[in-house]
Amino acid sequence: MVQLTARTTLLAGCAAACLLTEPAFAQGGGGTQLEEITVTARRREEILQSTPVSVSALSSAQIEQQRVLTVDRLSQLTPNVALAPAGGSIAGTVAYIRGIGNADPILAIDQAVGIYLDGVYIARSNAGNFDLVDLQRVEVLRGPQGTLFGRNTTGGAINLVTKAPSAEFGATAKLEYAEGNQLTALARINTGEIGDTGVAATVSYQRRQRDGFVDNPYAPDSKDPGSLDSDAVWARVRGNWGDFSADYAFDYNHQQGRPAAYQIVAATQTVRNYYGRSTALGGDPFFVQSGRSGTVPLALRNPQRTRSYGHAFTLEYDVSPALSIKSISAYRKIFSYVPTIFVAANLLGVVSAAGAVAHVQPSESDRYIRQHQYSQEFQLLGSVGRLDYVAGFYYFDERGRDQNTSFSTRIATVANVGLVGTNATNLTDYKIHGTSYAGFGQASYKPPILDDRLELTVGLRYTIDKKRARQLSTIARSGDRTFHNTAYNVTLNFQATDELMVYGRIGTGYRSGGFNTRAAATGNFLFEPEKAMAYEAGIKSEWFDRRLRWNGAVFYTDYKDLQVNQFTGITAGGGSGFTSNAQAHFQGFEGEVQAIPVRGLTIDGSIGYTKAVYDEIFFPNPANNVITNYADRSHVPYVPKWTTHVGAQYEFPPLSVGTLSVRADYSWNSTRYFHTINLSNVNPFNNQVRDPGQKLMSARITLADIAVGQRAKLELSVWGENLLDKDIVTGGVDFGGSGFGVQVFGQPRRIGGTARIVY
Numbered sequence: 001m002v003q004l005t006a007r008t009t010l011l012a013g014c015a016a017a018c019l020l021t022e023p024a025f026a027q028g029g030g031g032t033q034l035e036e037i038t039v040t041a042r043r044r045e046e047i048l049q050s051t052p053v054s055v056s057a058l059s060s061a062q063i064e065q066q067r068v069l070t071v072d073r074l075s076q077l078t079p080n081v082a083l084a085p086a087g088g089s090i091a092g093t094v095a096y097i098r099g100i101g102n103a104d105p106i107l108a109i110d111q112a113v114g115i116y117l118d119g120v121y122i123a124r125s126n127a128g129n130f131d132l133v134d135l136q137r138v139e140v141l142r143g144p145q146g147t148l149f150g151r152n153t154t155g156g157a158i159n160l161v162t163k164a165p166s167a168e169f170g171a172t173a174k175l176e177y178a179e180g181n182q183l184t185a186l187a188r189i190n191t192g193e194i195g196d197t198g199v200a201a202t203v204s205y206q207r208r209q210r211d212g213f214v215d216n217p218y219a220p221d222s223k224d225p226g227s228l229d230s231d232a233v234w235a236r237v238r239g240n241w242g243d244f245s246a247d248y249a250f251d252y253n254h255q256q257g258r259p260a261a262y263q264i265v266a267a268t269q270t271v272r273n274y275y276g277r278s279t280a281l282g283g284d285p286f287f288v289q290s291g292r293s294g295t296v297p298l299a300l301r302n303p304q305r306t307r308s309y310g311h312a313f314t315l316e317y318d319v320s321p322a323l324s325i326k327s328i329s330a331y332r333k334i335f336s337y338v339p340t341i342f343v344a345a346n347l348l349g350v351v352s353a354a355g356a357v358a359h360v361q362p363s364e365s366d367r368y369i370r371q372h373q374y375s376q377e378f379q380l381l382g383s384v385g386r387l388d389y390v391a392g393f394y395y396f397d398e399r400g401r402d403q404n405t406s407f408s409t410r411i412a413t414v415a416n417v418g419l420v421g422t423n424a425t426n427l428t429d430y431k432i433h434g435t436s437y438a439g440f441g442q443a444s445y446k447p448p449i450l451d452d453r454l455e456l457t458v459g460l461r462y463t464i465d466k467k468r469a470r471q472l473s474t475i476a477r478s479g480d481r482t483f484h485n486t487a488y489n490v491t492l493n494f495q496a497t498d499e500l501m502v503y504g505r506i507g508t509g510y511r512s513g514g515f516n517t518r519a520a521a522t523g524n525f526l527f528e529p530e531k532a533m534a535y536e537a538g539i540k541s542e543w544f545d546r547r548l549r550w551n552g553a554v555f556y557t558d559y560k561d562l563q564v565n566q567f568t569g570i571t572a573g574g575g576s577g578f579t580s581n582a583q584a585h586f587q588g589f590e591g592e593v594q595a596i597p598v599r600g601l602t603i604d605g606s607i608g609y610t611k612a613v614y615d616e617i618f619f620p621n622p623a624n625n626v627i628t629n630y631a632d633r634s635h636v637p638y639v640p641k642w643t644t645h646v647g648a649q650y651e652f653p654p655l656s657v658g659t660l661s662v663r664a665d666y667s668w669n670s671t672r673y674f675h676t677i678n679l680s681n682v683n684p685f686n687n688q689v690r691d692p693g694q695k696l697m698s699a700r701i702t703l704a705d706i707a708v709g710q711r712a713k714l715e716l717s718v719w720g721e722n723l724l725d726k727d728i729v730t731g732g733v734d735f736g737g738s739g740f741g742v743q744v745f746g747q748p749r750r751i752g753g754t755a756r757i758v759y
Contacts, residue, residue, distance in 0.1 A: 071115065078645075080098050080099075092127070095125065108469055216261070227257045229256045250312075278348045292727040312329070401431045714755070728745060
């Protein structure tokens, strides 16, 4: 009852304060005005408060203060955004915005949420949780992005903008240590302008390492589940010569470690009985656990390894004060080796009618992923009188291969013997090649009426996607298909007063179709494009001399041929395949309020609500295997209905040694499922592996602006995360056909300290 009352009070307070608002993060910095943030949500620099788009922005100061080291951290700070590390992976990420995303790392599926690094689209989620080393800001755009960004997306976009070299020399060093032997070390050098060349550069190196946060009795701490060694290098060189500029950016990340432990939390009685005999046969025990366990016995395998890197070359020429030409050329590549295992090393079982005993395994896999991509974008950015416009052309080419060997034991009852297992090996092997062409344009016009407070924006994009897939195993077949799409966006915004802007938007989004390269011979090989029609209305406002910021958005989105992929569990190995494309509609709101009620105190709060409803989605009926519409009992995976965040920061009056500040944050989200349906022949353990909801509290005490020498400033902080030490479920898999289900848990409570010096 106390929990319910506290939660209700929290939601009511956020709702009253936020009133359908959308977030815009900034720090008070101890001053009396909220920070003004510039974004590029419409591919040109604009003040956030004058941009009629549902977008959140985190400044570099907020990124540092909130310890945003990887993309998944944004989930705790941004409403209606669900980001998590991919289950069974040290580098993969799962991204959903307003209920739309993709949790499957298969290369043949385009992402519903696009991740961009300095305008360059990162096609694959397999390496999406890379280290964020040197960011100027992060922008999170909600809703279909069908006009301006590199690849059309139906859920939204996350735009990562790195720090550009400055004209003055500078350096930064950071050292961080926390429980679990968690170490982060960062060094950054900014050359400043080199002579009179107009060229400046930055180079950053970051090292992250930690022991595992679950004890595997068969491994040392450095090889426990959750252990990580990561090295990242980011570099940027910029030349500026009057009207012409050139910018080269390079990023590299090598990650090695063990993923967070899969814990078996549900199993059929048959599975329990069969593997439960292991100890009697001289093997290890078989565990079915409830809740996060501090100890999970797992076979010790080779570590996972992911290597990703990218090059981007941007040229920009200002033809005149009213016209600029821009070119973005980029190449990216990833390699991943992803072994996964679910049980102890020496699990034994009967494997023949004669009673022979051998090693058995509910599930284990070895996976190799290779992918590379090239993209080229040209932009024209200009203005003619009352008209501002962006136009351009986009080209994208991608090739990849995915080889996944899985091992499992299939159990059957043999007369006069009992339960007998059969060890099976399955190879999924396929290649993909995708090419995309797009022409786009968007124009904003202010008619000479209403004191220039009205603006109309119209955008259009035409896309051609060519998809090729070659399935090499378990069956051999090929597919070749071309998809066409025309997307549009119409936005009308009105600056009602100097403090308040209102806007309305109608737009479409599109995600290319393709081929289900893991489907069995009887499964659908081709899936159709996903299309979205979105309606949105919002407000943006600042009051009391920029001491209160109050923004808001409500939305309704219709989805046609929504792409749904999950383990179907029809085969004993828990086979994976698309259902028929679904029909669905999503509605909700999101928002944030920020305020500086007194000097030094900044308060922020956000709330998001997404109601996701399937109108039509088909699965085989368990009783007769007839394909049946189960829309009334299906869930949209990875999507909580409610997301909230509240935070407060107070900066004390300056001390003789520096500036002291304290900050506390609390975030909560409601229940979310990881599979779509609960059926005995599809996902019988969906309820057991779901996330019951998350409550996360963090705090930080910082002493900044400590003078070191003539120019350097030292910052010291002590921080804690997951201070309530809650069980945080980051993922779950229902291996229905194999008779068990697993959960993945995030890190427990941890306390750490950081020292950072800036010159």
